[in-house]
Amino acid sequence: NAGVTQTPKFRVLKTGQSMTLLCAQDMNHEYMYWYRQDPGMGLRLIHYSVGEGTTAKGEVPDGYNVSRLKKQNFLLGLESAAPSQTSVYFCASRSQGSNEKLFFGSGTQLSVL
Amino acid sequence: GNSVTQMEGPVTLSEEAFLTINCTYTATGYPSLFWYVQYPGEGLQLLLKATKADDKGSNKGFEATYRKETTSFHLEKGSVQVSDSAVYFCALLYNQGGKLIFGQGTELSVKP
Numbered sequence: 001n002a003g004v005t006q007t008p009k010f011r012v013l014k015t016g017q018s019m020t021l022l023c024a025q026d027m028n029h030e031y032m033y034w035y036r037q038d039p040g041m042g043l044r045l046i047h048y049s050v051g052e053g054t055t056a057k058g059e060v061p062d063g064y065n066v067s068r069l070k071k072q073n074f075l076l077g078l079e080s081a082a083p084s085q086t087s088v089y090f091c092a093s094r095s096q097g098s099n100e101k102l103f104f105g106s107g108t109q110l111s112v113l
Numbered sequence: 114g115n116s117v118t119q120m121e122g123p124v125t126l127s128e129e130a131f132l133t134i135n136c137t138y139t140a141t142g143y144p145s146l147f148w149y150v151q152y153p154g155e156g157l158q159l160l161l162k163a164t165k166a167d168d169k170g171s172n173k174g175f176e177a178t179y180r181k182e183t184t185s186f187h188l189e190k191g192s193v194q195v196s197d198s199a200v201y202f203c204a205l206l207y208n209q210g211g212k213l214i215f216g217q218g219t220e221l222s223v224k225p
Contacts, residue, residue, distance in 0.1 A: 056210075
């Protein structure tokens with residue numbers, strides 16, 4: 001089934017550990033996004049990409065890095081996790097044109113202890 | 114800077130009441146505007162959109178009009194149902210550059 005797949009779905013880290021979240025889409029979309037969702041804060045844009053090999057900073061990029069080496073994959077990295085990065089992370093990809101639509105992954109629940 | 118601001122929730126209404134959720138934005142240029150809905154335990158779904166000034170988006174009885182003069186995109190529904198209980202997000206897309214940002218969300222609770 002076409003869509004956006006995020007892995008892992010859950011993860012617990014200790015402060016200072018690193019990890020990478022993977023987002024994969026098979027819809028040939030150019031635009032991909034990483035958001036974090038926190039209570040009362042809504043969805044905040046971390047980084048985004050407008051095509052293979054490109055990345056750009058969003059509203060809250062500090063402490064995160066991203067890569068888009070292949071069009072279908074958008075990776076979000078935490079080099080040294082902090083408790084403030086405890087959140088639910090959502091990846092999204094966007095189709096363009098008259099039938100523009102945003103497709104979300106199912107989310108990753110990350111806890112940093 | 115560029116931002117999206119929604120009215121604070123939670124909003125509690127009785128069934129069949131009229132709903133308004135305010136959304137205002139600041140942006141340069143001519144962004145596209147969206148409303149997304151998140152039902153309990155689920156991801157975000159597109160509810161409606163408008164791509165230029167004076168456009169009206171509508172879906173499932175919900176409506177929103179892109180008002181450039183007041184930089185607003187308020188969500189309305191004439192008669193809410195219990196099944197409309199969810200969190201509603203206003204969003205703005207910069208058509209040049211592709212940046213897509215969301216408001217903080219407004220929780221709606223509809224009581225029978």
